[in-house]
Amino acid sequence: MTDIETLHTVAELRARVRAWRANGERVALVPTMGALHAGHVALMEAAHRHADRIVVSIFVNPTQFAPTEDLARYPRTLDADRDKASAAGVDVAFAPDAVEMYPNGFATTVSLAGPALGLETDFRPTHFAGVATVVAKLFTQTTPDVALFGEKDYQQLAVVTRMARDLDLPVQVIGVPTVRESDGLALSSRNIYLSAEERRTAPLLYRALNEAAGAIRSGLPVAGAIEAARDAVRQGGFALDYLDARHAETLAPIAALGDGPIRLLVAARLGATRLIDNIPVPD
Structure with a gap:
């Protein structure tokens, strides 16, 4: 079993980040929904080039799934994910549950335009509102200096970059090239x-x-x-x-x-x- 520190509450996460900040350390966030693969590991490896400490969030975000989509069967492999994150030198796995992220009475979402219009939203109209809302929460919970996202989800990367810029969120959003199988299939x-x-x-x-x-x-x-x-x-x-x-x-x-x-x-x-x-x- 891995020895990576796993935190489940926002209060724990903020306390850990405060301790790092007190030592003058830079913090990177790699947001994921778990089921980690080599593409995610590439994000973690890239994070080492930008920060002293790395947080990987592991949270299957229900608000970015439509009722007809695969939320229930989306793979959940926390133990294996923690092993991969530990091997990649990650300091903390943040693995909240849905109630921690969306407590009773939660009623706020991020409203989007610009790069969020068209393409994915023609087929998944509520998707990016859910993505942007959870990412905005992760940014305020972790207060990272940098956050790393894969270019495979290119529209998502554009939406998050625009959101951080428009809302003056003090985080640098960095895109990392898509990792592929030997025959070209993008890892997913x-x-x-x-x-x-x-x-x-x-x-x-x-x-x-x-x-x-x-x-x-x-x-x-x-x-x-x-x-x-x-x-x-x-x-x-x-x-x-x-x-x-x-x-x-x-x-x-x-x-x-x-x-x-x-x-x-x-x-x-x-x-x-x-x-x-x-x-x-x-x-």
Whole structure:
């Protein structure tokens, strides 16, 4: 069994952080929903470059799941998560329960616009309100100098970055590149839901994005490259939610390579599993 310190209440967390601050130490936060994998470990390893102390939160946040989504079956593996965090040199695992995070009478959420509009919210309209609210709480509970998020959830990274800036939250939000399997599939806690056949098909998403990026770089109009990628994903057996080109900083729709840095983003269902991915279009 790991010996990592595990805290379950906000009061305990704040006391631990105060002690670190009294010693002049910088603090990093890695927010997670558990079911940790190599992508999460990459966030923890990156945190060492920015801070003296690291907190990993492990909390399956109910407010970011719609009633039809997989909250009940989302993997919960706290002991294994603590082992991985300990091996990565994390100081504290913060593992509150839902009542600690949302006490009786809780009635406040963060209202969003800008990068939160479109893409995910076309299909999960309440998702980012739940994400932003829990992240804002984690920021105020932990008061980190830096917080690290994976680029796999690129829209989430943009939403959190915008929220921290708009609300003057004193934390630097840092994006960490997506960690992939050898065949290109982005690591995700939901990959365990894929059947063997679906797992063989899943890397098509990454290939389709790369083909679209290459086509755009070679001069093909953005709209044409995107439509070809959508066709490839559908023909591969996915039910496509979206595949689109957006401005990499604002996530506003973008029509041409010269209009700014481009990020290609996709979400699609393979069987019962929803997968997301994204890549930049190189300058």
